[in-house]
Amino acid sequence: MVFEKPFKGVPDGEIYPVDYAPGDECPPELLEAAKACGVVAEDKPTEKKAAQK
Numbered sequence: 001m002v003f004e005k006p007f008k009g010v011p012d013g014e015i016y017p018v019d020y021a022p023g024d025e026c027p028p029e030l031l032e033a034a035k036a037c038g039v040v041a042e043d044k045p046t047e048k049k050a051a052q053k
Contacts, residue, residue: 001026005039 009030
């Protein structure tokens, strides 16, 4: 998932926050927090996925 809005978070192994810009890939360890803040794009079903159902 990628960020849709600016976000600041501390990825694993770091001690200082990192500024993420829209379009940056969201680290897995920050995904739940980013979802709670509404700054990442939710997975949208594509035509291929919809056709498989």
